Amino acid sequence: MRLTPEQITxxxxxxxxxxxxGVTVRLFGSRVDDHKKGGDIDxxxxxxxxxxxxxxxxxxxxxxxYFALGGFKVDVLIKDGSFPLAPxxxxxxxxxxxx
Numbered sequence: 001m002r003l004t005p006e007q008i009t010x011x012x013x014x015x016x017x018x019x020x021x022g023v024t025v026r027l028f029g030s031r032v033d034d035h036k037k038g039g040d041i042d043x044x045x046x047x048x049x050x051x052x053x054x055x056x057x058x059x060x061x062x063x064x065x066y067f068a069l070g071g072f073k074v075d076v077l078i079k080d081g082s083f084p085l086a087p088x089x090x091x092x093x094x095x096x097x098x099x
Contacts (some may be wrong), residue, residue, distance in 0.1 A: 001097055002031045003041070008099050010068050015045060018060055023047045026096030029075075040073035041065070043099075044092035047080040056077045 003011075015025050017024055029042030043061075060078045065074040079089045 001027060002034060002036070002039075003027060003099075007041075008068055010097055011041075011043065011065060014060065014064050014068060014079065015043075018057065019047065019051065022049060025099045026090075026092055027099055028092040028096035031048065032095060032097055040075055041069070042075045042092070043077070044084045044096055045076060046093075047078070049075060049080065050082045051078055051080045052082070 010093070012025060015023060017048075019041055024046045026044040026046070027042065028044060030036045030039030045051075058078055061076045062074050065076070066072065077088060077092060079085070079092075085093075
């Protein structure tokens with residue numbers, strides 16, 4: 001996994017602040033592979049409870065994380081129980097690493 005402990009702490013702190021407790025965070029995509037270089041930070045936020053206005057929450061998380069992580073491009077997906085799994089969610093779940 002190509003995130004520093006400090007980056008992980010920042011991510012978890014911002015997700016907790018904006019989404020509340022009871023959510024999990026998974027890193028997926030190229031940052032999971034230690035042999036690759038570069039790449040954006042792909043995150044899947046999962047909640048058993050519905051998250052109101054998911055698109056707005058994804059935008060807020062993306063922008064807050066971008067600035068807090070020093071300009072790293074961040075892509076955020078949210079998955080709660082209100083919608084069925086999409087292929088990207090399935091990929092993130094199967095290949096992702098919990099933070």
